[in-house]
Amino acid sequence: MNESDLHPATRVAQAMGRIDQATRAVIAPIHVSTTFIRDPDNQYSSGFVYGRPDNATVREAEAVLAMLEAAPAGALLFGSGMAAAIAAFAVLNAGDHVLAPRIMYWALRHWMMTELPRRGIAVDFVAMDDPAAVATAVLPGRTRLIWVETPGNPLWTITDIAAIAGIAHAAGARLAVDATVASPYHLQPLALGADFVMHAATKILNGHSDVVAGVVAGARDDADWQRIVTARRLGGAILGPFEAFLLMRGMRTLFLRAAAQAANAAALAARLAAHDHVAHVLYPGLPDHPSHAIAAAQMRNGFGSMLSIRVRGGAAHAIATAAAVRVWHRATSLGGVESLIEHRASIEGEGTPCPDDLLRLSVGIEHVEDLYADLDRALRAASG
Numbered sequence: 001m002n003e004s005d006l007h008p009a010t011r012v013a014q015a016m017g018r019i020d021q022a023t024r025a026v027i028a029p030i031h032v033s034t035t036f037i038r039d040p041d042n043q044y045s046s047g048f049v050y051g052r053p054d055n056a057t058v059r060e061a062e063a064v065l066a067m068l069e070a071a072p073a074g075a076l077l078f079g080s081g082m083a084a085a086i087a088a089f090a091v092l093n094a095g096d097h098v099l100a101p102r103i104m105y106w107a108l109r110h111w112m113m114t115e116l117p118r119r120g121i122a123v124d125f126v127a128m129d130d131p132a133a134v135a136t137a138v139l140p141g142r143t144r145l146i147w148v149e150t151p152g153n154p155l156w157t158i159t160d161i162a163a164i165a166g167i168a169h170a171a172g173a174r175l176a177v178d179a180t181v182a183s184p185y186h187l188q189p190l191a192l193g194a195d196f197v198m199h200a201a202t203k204i205l206n207g208h209s210d211v212v213a214g215v216v217a218g219a220r221d222d223a224d225w226q227r228i229v230t231a232r233r234l235g236g237a238i239l240g241p242f243e244a245f246l247l248m249r250g251m252r253t254l255f256l257r258a259a260a261q262a263a264n265a266a267a268l269a270a271r272l273a274a275h276d277h278v279a280h281v282l283y284p285g286l287p288d289h290p291s292h293a294i295a296a297a298q299m300r301n302g303f304g305s306m307l308s309i310r311v312r313g314g315a316a317h318a319i320a321t322a323a324a325v326r327v328w329h330r331a332t333s334l335g336g337v338e339s340l341i342e343h344r345a346s347i348e349g350e351g352t353p354c355p356d357d358l359l360r361l362s363v364g365i366e367h368v369e370d371l372y373a374d375l376d377r378a379l380r381a382a383s384g
């Protein structure tokens, strides 16, 4: 049986079967050297020259990520999700136009609004879950990149990747998808027509809230991909070897963690939807989610571990609920094995499209009854 015929769950658990040849170690060593011996004939036959462009431990994790995304061009690891996302913008030139979603990761939206205009690049924010609106907003010949985030923070808006890919490609634009929330366990954007997929590997890919990392994977090794490769090689935003090792360790259990977290999230979404103190639950797995059918068609193995609730009684009740939890951790970020709760408008600040009665829940692997009971008690306490 060829290694490549195995299920991704098998391949990721075994880090693609890599065995250290020198020691026969099951776990690859961490390569820390920043420099490498040049051969007497003046070549670098190992392929390694210096630590900024490349690192063997980083390569191991990148090979696993390229496998998980089925990415022909491969995957590149960066020092954060933001560094990975920003690297994808290296495909643009002054005068280009970008379309991005209104509902998306706030720090990247902020970067696009402030930095793209300084580079002579125009950006418009559209309702990315409405392909007709995207088709109207696209500027054929000028729009060079459409950015999608699905499910999108923090309302879990679902974007039809295949539909937007069609619009992008007809206009001569590339499609990049931030698939952090879904992870490759639930979604493979390249298979649906995206040109690039990006993740904050900080989140569910690593899964243990102890690494900051980002990845971009590409559908084709072409001139655009080479601009991203060059941006990392020269820009120096490569992930460190210790972080790459930790990420690899985390990814071995991705399929187990993501399955358990999605099952917990689905159970909590259904129960919270019937809760007296909850006005609305936002979760793509609920049949009343406006894009449930698209989510069901383009995602697999469920709908992920992120949901939001809108608390009856407004912002004060939402903040009081977050203040009253004991099992959930009151913290930002997502995707770890421990459940987190956050009053999202507080961290996004002024101008956020996030309603102020919204609590964002990142569901972990704890026992679902403990998670529900804690939220139920906090919701009741908050509303007096």
Ligand SMILES: *Cc1c(COP(=O)(O)O)cnc(C)c1O
Pocket (backbone or CB within 6 Å): 080, 081, 082, 083, 085, 105, 108, 149, 153, 178, 180, 181, 199, 200, 201, 202, 203, 212, 213, 214, 334
């Ligand atoms: C966290 C996050 C990012 C940014 O990743 P960092 O590792 O924090 O830089 C980008 N997109 C989404 C959807 C995220 O959740």
